């Protein structure tokens with residue numbers, strides 16, 4: 001143990017006059033970032049190898065004969081580093097000038113404008129005026145296949161895209177061809193990136209506007225987008241993402257780093273799976289009455305009438321149909337209401353499923369899993385059984401003839417007949433869209449989708465993950481936990497219902513031992529494993545696809 005009392009696995013150094021202590025093996029670039037100092041960089045990315053080729057992260061290290069590339073220079077005890085010395089700034093200024101010799105400076109029409117690292121660094125450190133008078137080299141635009149376009153004139157040749165496809169996706173489809181100022185990125189064979197399951201990540205990591213998404217092209221300026229921490233609802237892996245929204249619509253998904261779940265990446269299936277969140281035709285106000293007798297009403301009226309009807313039917317047999325697209329809080333409140341109302345004979349859910357999974361080599365946890373819904377494990381832990389059928393396959397045998405209470409949350413029943421629920425004494429349908437099979441519902445209640453509320457999902461690792469609200473709900477739609485929690489509390493007579501998502505989460509923790517010990521605030525935006533994630537997920541394994 002060194003006599004200064006520090007743990008031996010750390011080193012202490014000075015960066016721009018600040019004392020910094022970092023784990024042994026940390027690069028100068030990472031050490032500076034940890035102290036809030038951004039050293040410009042293009043080729044370095046924390047999820048890839050570091051070739052030290054872009055030369056914009058050069059810094060001065062006391063005692064070294066020349067400037068050092070900070071991305072591959074390991075921090076040493078007692079080192080004195082200057083990222084902002086005259087020599088370092090002058091050298092980087094020269095490197096940026098070279099990058100701009102052939103760059104088209106088409107920022108006003110570039111999709112990356114506002115989040116481009118060439119724009120940012122040149123603005124911060126570059127020359128005010130270029131000195132090159134020669135005509136610029138012109139490559140034009142290349143369709144790389146899939147969702148990806150390549151603008152070679154904007155490329156800074158950092159090779160992040162090449163290395164991602166090789167090192168992370170295990171699918172080396174990109175390479176550098178030619179040399180010097182003629183060098184461009186190109187695809188092997190005609191196939192390009194078509195059919196590559198993780199290609200969207202190259203657009204995320206390209207530091208400039210050289211690789212852009214066709215789907216997002218000219219859709220929104222970067223500075224008009226709001227970013228909300230969330231979870232991908234594409235499958236039960238639950239990759240951490242940001243929802244980028246504008247005009248109360250989701251415009252795109254971007255991966256959010258979580259080394260426990262998805263590293264820095266996400267799959268293309270998940271990236272493209274947000275359109276359902278924006279689907280128009282939403283239910284906007286509560287309705288009461290079956291078929292042609294159905295009338296819109298308000299929440300006070302509908303909850304009063306529904307409460308009275310539940311009291312009349314108290315003790316009846318209850319069948320509950322949930323959905324693994326719905327957060328834990330809503331499913332737990334659905335269960336609480338069912339238990340307060342009568343004898344629960346079935347609690348089921350159906351899940352949309354893919355034919356196969358799509359693993360990412362080197363990231364055994366990042367898989368486009370078979371269950372194409374984010375909360376299959378949460379539903380299992382909350383006592384819901386998988387119905388033998390998948391969404392779109394019929395199933396739900398015997399429910400059509402049920403003559404007790406039928407509660408449906410989130411399953412649109414599109415594959416069910418118009419007779420569905422006709423013989424139920426009380427049929428309550430909570431959803432985002434109306435459905436022909438809900439024609440026999442006595443009450444149709446508009447609820448928010450996950451992007452319009454905050455809450456939690458449990459992923460296939462048994463990790464409870466929080467997401468935040470990104471969109472305004474339509475009309476008077478409310479979170480399912482708020483509506484169902486109020487009814488359950490009124491029926492059971494057990495005190496005021498939760499009025500916030502953290503209260504709804506606390507209520508489910510109290511009622512379901514698998515969630516014991518979890519605290520909504522402590523989950524943060526990174527989530528946390530269930531106390532006994534292994535046992536809990538084993539219990540839920542029966543809920544997941546084989």
Ligand code: SF4
Nearest residue numbers: 155156158159161206
């Ligand atoms: S296309 Fe983008 S990520 Fe690929 S080498 Fe060029 S600048 Fe780097």
Ligand code: SF4
Nearest residue numbers: 232234235239267270
């Ligand atoms: S693996 Fe699943 S959760 Fe992750 S991005 Fe793909 S679809 Fe979304």
